[in-house]
Amino acid sequence: MFKQSDPAPVPAAGLAAALAPFGTSRMLPREAYVDQAVFEWEKRNIFSGWHCVGHAADLDGVGAQRAVGSGASGILLVRGDDGAVRAFANVCRHRGHELMPCGASTKRRGVVCPYHAWSYKLNGELRNAPGFDQLDSFDAAEFGLTELRLVDWHGWLFVDPSGLDGDFADHVAGTEEIVGPYRPEDLTVVARHSYELATNWKVIVENYQECYHCSSIHPELSRISPPTSGENIEMPGNWMGGWMSMIDEAETMSLSGRSGGVAIKGLSEQEQRTVMYLVGFPNLLVSLHPDYVMTHTMTPLAVDRTHVECAWAFPREAAERPGFDPSYAVDFWDLTNRQDWAACESVQRGLSSPHARPGPLALQEDGVYQFVTRVARAYAGER
Template identity: 80%
Template sequence: MFKQYRDPAPVPADGLAAALAPFGQSRMLPREAYVDPAVFEWEQRHIFSGWTCVGYAADLGSVGAQKAVGNGPNGILLVRGEDGTIRAFANTCRHRGHELLACDATTRGRSIVCPYHAWSYRLDGTLRNAPGFGEQDGFDRDQFGLAELRLQNWHGWLFVDPSGQDSEFSEHVAGLEEVVGPYHPEDLTVVARHSYELATNWKVIAENYQECYHCSSIHPELSRISPPTSGENIELPGSWMGGWMSIVEGAETMSLTGKSGGVAIEGLSERELRSVMYLVGYPNLLVSLHPDYVMTHLMTPLAADRTHVECAWAFPKDVAAEPDFDPSYAVDFWDLTNRQDWAACESVQRGLSSPHARPGPLAPDEDGVHQFVTRVARAYAGPADPAAAPR
């Protein structure tokens, strides 16, 4: 939760109050939260400017590796320095503001070079060379280093706080170490990735992920392996949320046959070997912890009604290194399930575009959706007592 005061989001106050009501009495977020560009812009400034997942440390594997993510106010340049440390900088040159690297582009070099006027920076962000300024009196290159942003490498996932004003990262992930730690995601290898661009709001995707009330209707393959009414949600003190679902007797993992084409992650408990933990790394990382692999969905909101999703599957390194290893048992299962979900999410977005759409109630099995909706609604509402907020 941000420490600074901010204006509330441009959503109806009565709709916000209804979303914040106790579970069993509450409603979904106001329609404007999903379709209004003004709300989307507010979210970019106030939700996605705090701790947000921006990718994987393994994608910057060598010194000089550079990758640009996001754009506009949250445009970020990730760089692995000479000391092996990954740093995050605002993706803007200190000369005229040109992007140092185009969004989603990657490169590698001993310097960070702006393509506009060739200003160059060391990998730690300090200015190396500004063509034409060498003999200029009063030019102090120490004043023109790149703007460094707070970054945390947590279990191989990179999180950046562009605002510099979010809570400490330890608060963001409070209560998660004992949930995520046993799977050692940082020691797994990403073997496959799929990219999807969806015609829906990012929150619709997260809400869909937070419930299996829909599973018996649209996921027959999943429902055969994992009973839709199994498991329960967990309460976490930090910014994450989620819950687990069990795997049927005789099945080993989530696949079309229930069989695994790999091996179980070493050191998992009997409960972890018989279930899948689904977590929302608020706001944009969805993590599924399986007995034999870890799957992530990394969401990048593009507009009120458009979201890019990258799905990645990571397996134990020794398994991934086998020449005949085939990850399709997991990839094919979840690609099918994803596409079933995407069709539903895009239909929700089309339905919400109707001026007659009104926030509906939550079913008893949608307590996970209530967790997510109330977290967003609290962000929309801003501080309870603005007068007490720091000036």
Template identity: 55%
Template sequence: MANAPVDPTALAASLRPHGESVMLPQAAYTDPAVLAWERRNFFAGTWTCLGRAEELAAGTTHFATTVGDIGVLLTFSDKPRAFANTCRHRGHELLPQGDSSERRAVVCPYHGWSYDLDGAVKAAPRMGDTFDPSPYGLTELPTEVWQGWLFVNALGTAPPFSEHVGGLEDLVAPYRPEALTLKARHSYDVASNWKTIVENYHECYHCPLIHPELCKVSPPTSGDNWNLPGAWVGGLMDLRPDAETMSLDGKSHGIPLPGVDPRTVNYVGLFPNLLISLHPDYVMTHRLEPRTPRLTAIECSWYFPAEVDDPSYAVDFWDITNREDWSACESVQRGADSPHFRPGPLAPAEDAVYQWVTMLARGYLGKSLTQ
């Protein structure tokens, strides 16, 4: 892939050893050309999370979305599939972006070509008796359902998903998120670059100043970060001795998840857009979608055992914490827009941010995300 429109000399400064490096250059957070490159190469070109597979399939057989900058048609029959949202006759969109259908066939509205949900041509009207439709099935794109979430590689050129997820598999699997039930969801529009939001997520250097509620139940200097294979970053933090989970009073009003550490919370970010927070009694995710260099849509979801009736103890805590984070990220964005902005250094405790920044810098330079 072509290198990103980011100064390679500035990226070299971000790739220096931790303790000598600085953050990404200003263009990475403000330049529309950089975001356009990211949409094609980071979002369409790797494995983007579209949400929970069972939720996406509910009430539909197929619908149209965009992954990065590429139109994608998802179909649901024996399994989820993804196809280029492009008719093989003349290229017309099969469905407009955001539209869905419950029909058992995908029908192009231009000339009436139709396709089975597995992508094979079902009918090609008035093409003549000798026409063979078999070479003209929809262009299928790689998909993967992992821990209940659906991922799509819209370019079709990414390394295998197993390589992408790497060592994260063993950390997430004990929580069995695919067996948990969605109990709450909040949507936020944050006036900040998507990468700033991820950087904020991966450090608690800021916690003593802006998260008093969090610091009451989890020491901001606790825990450690992992350095395992895969295109992801993450670490864990401890709960205080009198806390059972992340809630305003530290108490859990849910059900402990069997087989997980009851004294830690794990915070992991799977590139490019899924943040997974693993608690002793629930799983929370943030799914990010950049809209502009300065605006990110965030879908925050809380998953619990089905028996839990009231998730508010966790939702209330994290809604407060989320909004504290969003305010900080928006201030960082305003600062990044200043003509006086210069990339700053990283504190020793910001080693997960260092991993994230160097992953991005390698990607901008056309190198592997997972090395």
């Protein structure tokens, strides 16, 4: 994340309390979760840098197009004739009309604005502007789509709309050796669930970053993975997270502990007995299992509303097996997700009270501290 010029509109004393040493710190100021001005600041200063916009596999074949985000964060993803995915601002160079509505997808040999039929090549160059061919002063080369920085990393697409964030290698520093062995780019997404939550995006990440709540609301998860197991790790980039172990009888995270798929090849003994939970700041949650990889991609819609897409990816030899049923993983995590979503929405309602005050962190919430201090430093204009 790049250095900001305008600190976030949150109380300085509240930031100082959140940045205090672990064991004495507090949660972020209430304004961070309920104030529209803070949400607008986050869109300009956090989500304008590197963030995940989806899976490369979603753009299947030359001409595949997908629009993500809207307004200032509107992005058009396009797979070109050369097979590469590119990101463009979702803005026609004529009158600014969106090239595609948010969430829409299509597949065609070019990009066409639905307003006045300006069309573009898959590489963003202007192909045709109806009526302008009669103007000698019109130079088509000046009106190509605005291309944005994009990186395909292990099959996940990351975009830096501002063009001002640091090198992507710095963003993922320390993460390659953790994610690489699972080879997510070689897995096949078999199932997806979409959720729209009445909560701030940060509440979702904070919930994901601790299992202090697991014994209270996740009896199924707690039977397979002891809530007190594992530990969090420090990484030099913009990722954070930690691992949890499974009971000896379990093969994976499912209601029975059994796997209905196949193990990901090449994993270490430790990786076969644990689940690694990572946060790709700000909006990608990655859960690395012995036999599948699950992701949650968050899109903030409002200060108190977030869209979450959950995707489950399995080794091809499992996904292509006749009769393969991913429900052993999907049903387990859909149940767990819904338990979490109810808690997150209740937290949001509680924080909406004028009587809410930032609380302390338990020793089991060091992962929450990782995230809260990352956000607090961003609010203060630091890396």
